[in-house]
Each structure stands twice: as C-alpha cells, then as structure tokens.
Amino acid sequence: MSTIAAKWTTARSALTACEWRHVGGMLGTILTLHVLGWGIFIVAILPQHYKLLGLGVAVTAYTLGMRHAFDADHISAIDNTTRKLMAEGKRPLSTGFFFSLGHSTIVFCLGIGMTIAAKALIGQVSNTSSVLQSFGGLFGTLVSGFFLYMIAILNLVILIGIVKVFLEMRRGRYSDHELEHQLNQRGLMFRFFGKMMKSIHSPWQMYPVGVL
The missing domain is CATH 1.10.287 (Helix Hairpins)
Structure with a gap:
C-alpha cells in the first residue's frame, strides 16, 4: 500500500x-x-x-x-508536435486530445454525408449491374491502393534515412540534428502539412490538423 x-x-x-x-x-x-x-x-x-x-x-x-x-501517421503527428512544443519549454498535455477531437469531427461529418448519400443513391448502389456500382467499386479500389502504396513508399524512405543515421551512430558519428530531422519526417501528414505543423505553438492548434 x-x-x-x-x-x-x-x-x-x-x-x-x-x-x-x-x-x-x-x-x-x-x-x-x-x-x-x-x-x-x-x-x-x-x-x-x-x-x-x-x-x-x-x-x-x-x-x-x-x-x-493508434495508426503510425497519427502517432507521428502527435509525437512530432509534442516534442516541438516541449523543446520550446511548454507542457503540451493536450496535443493528442485536440488532434483526436479534430479527427473525430471530420469522421462524424463524413459519416453524416455518407448516410445522406446512401439514402439518395441506394437504388443504384444496390443494383450490381448499375454503372455507379461498377465505377464506384473500381474507383474506390484504385484510390485505396494508390494511397496505401504511397504511404508505404514514404515510410520506406523514412526508414532508410533512420537506418542510415543509426549506422552512422554505430560508427561513432552521431548526429543529433540529423536524427531529429529524420524523426520529424515521419508520417504522411507531416510530409504534406509539415510547414503548417511547424507553425503550431499551442496544443489547441492541432484541432485543424486532426480535421485534415
């Protein structure tokens, strides 16, 4: 006790x-x-x-x-921002909270939109021989596959960079700046919205990032 x-x-x-x-x-x-x-x-x-x-x-x-x-992209966005704010001498307790709140907002809105769209197009979607059903199935598969491959390639590039830094550390040539740079490149969101995320100076500013 x-x-x-x-x-x-x-x-x-x-x-x-x-x-x-x-x-x-x-x-x-x-x-x-x-x-x-x-x-x-x-x-x-x-x-x-x-x-x-x-x-x-x-x-x-x-x-x-x-x-x-717990997707890697979410964790990296929260971790990168948290470390940035801590380096500025702040205590960002709510970074993950505001990010998840923003992400929940967009998921909620998309859910409502999909519900309305499904009711409007239920006849065509339920008909397996309709043009919308055929096109939607093909288009959805292509888009999903494209993004999955793109994320995989970006993560592979980041992994190679981190491994290079690690090997340099094993040889005694440690670079804190290079390691920090490679860590900050993690995640798809940071790749595309890195400049915006670097301008964050308060945890609540992660809300719009979560919406994205």
Missing part, C-alpha cells in the same frame, strides 16, 4: 493543480462524447435497425476506430 501511495503522490506532484484541471476537463469531454454517442445509438438507432445494425456491429466499428487511433 505504501508503494502505491508513493507512486500516487509522485504522479500528483508531476502536474500542477491547473494541469490536473485540464486533464479532468479532457477526461470529462471524452466521457461525455462516449455517453452521447452510445446513448443516441441505443435509444434512437438500435430499435429501428437492429436487424442490420446490431450491437455487435457497433462494437466492432468502435474497436476498429480505437485501433485506427
């Missing part, structure tokens, strides 16, 4: 009272969004669509979303 108490005391002293309030606010927001989301699903959606959209489908979608949260 004394060990647990000591660890708890250490954890409490690591943050100021104001920072603990911020952490509490973030946890409260996350809990509220969960209650609203699952509440709307159970009360308004499940009773009418239980045959097609049961609780099992919802839990599966939820767990897949949780897994998506």
Whole structure:
C-alpha cells in the first residue's frame, strides 16, 4: 500500500493543480462524447435497425476506430508536435486530445454525408449491374491502393534515412540534428502539412490538423 501511495503522490506532484484541471476537463469531454454517442445509438438507432445494425456491429466499428487511433501517421503527428512544443519549454498535455477531437469531427461529418448519400443513391448502389456500382467499386479500389502504396513508399524512405543515421551512430558519428530531422519526417501528414505543423505553438492548434 505504501508503494502505491508513493507512486500516487509522485504522479500528483508531476502536474500542477491547473494541469490536473485540464486533464479532468479532457477526461470529462471524452466521457461525455462516449455517453452521447452510445446513448443516441441505443435509444434512437438500435430499435429501428437492429436487424442490420446490431450491437455487435457497433462494437466492432468502435474497436476498429480505437485501433485506427493508434495508426503510425497519427502517432507521428502527435509525437512530432509534442516534442516541438516541449523543446520550446511548454507542457503540451493536450496535443493528442485536440488532434483526436479534430479527427473525430471530420469522421462524424463524413459519416453524416455518407448516410445522406446512401439514402439518395441506394437504388443504384444496390443494383450490381448499375454503372455507379461498377465505377464506384473500381474507383474506390484504385484510390485505396494508390494511397496505401504511397504511404508505404514514404515510410520506406523514412526508414532508410533512420537506418542510415543509426549506422552512422554505430560508427561513432552521431548526429543529433540529423536524427531529429529524420524523426520529424515521419508520417504522411507531416510530409504534406509539415510547414503548417511547424507553425503550431499551442496544443489547441492541432484541432485543424486532426480535421485534415
């Protein structure tokens, strides 16, 4: 018990009272969004669509979303920004929170848009011989494949750069600047929005990055 108490005391002293309030606010927001989301699903959606959209489908979608949260691209964007802000002498406790909030916003909006589009085009989409069905299937596959290959190639280039730095370190020619440069190139988002992300000076500015 004394060990647990000591660890708890250490954890409490690591943050100021104001920072603990911020952490509490973030946890409260996350809990509220969960209650609203699952509440709307159970009360308004499940009773009418239980045959097609049961609780099992919802839990599966939820767990897949949780897994998506740990995608390398997300982690690298949050990590790069956190290290940048810490290097500036700041304590960016909410970097990941605002990024995930922005990402959740765009996913929510896209979900609504897809629902409206599906209702408008349900006849053509359900018809396997329609032009829209054929074109949509081919186009979707090509776009998905293109982005997956592009991400793989970019990550391979980054990996090669980091391996080169590591080999130089093994030879005794360590370059902190070069290693930092290679780490900052991680992730598809940082490749395309690097300049914008370098201009971030506060965690809340990660919200629009998450939307992107």
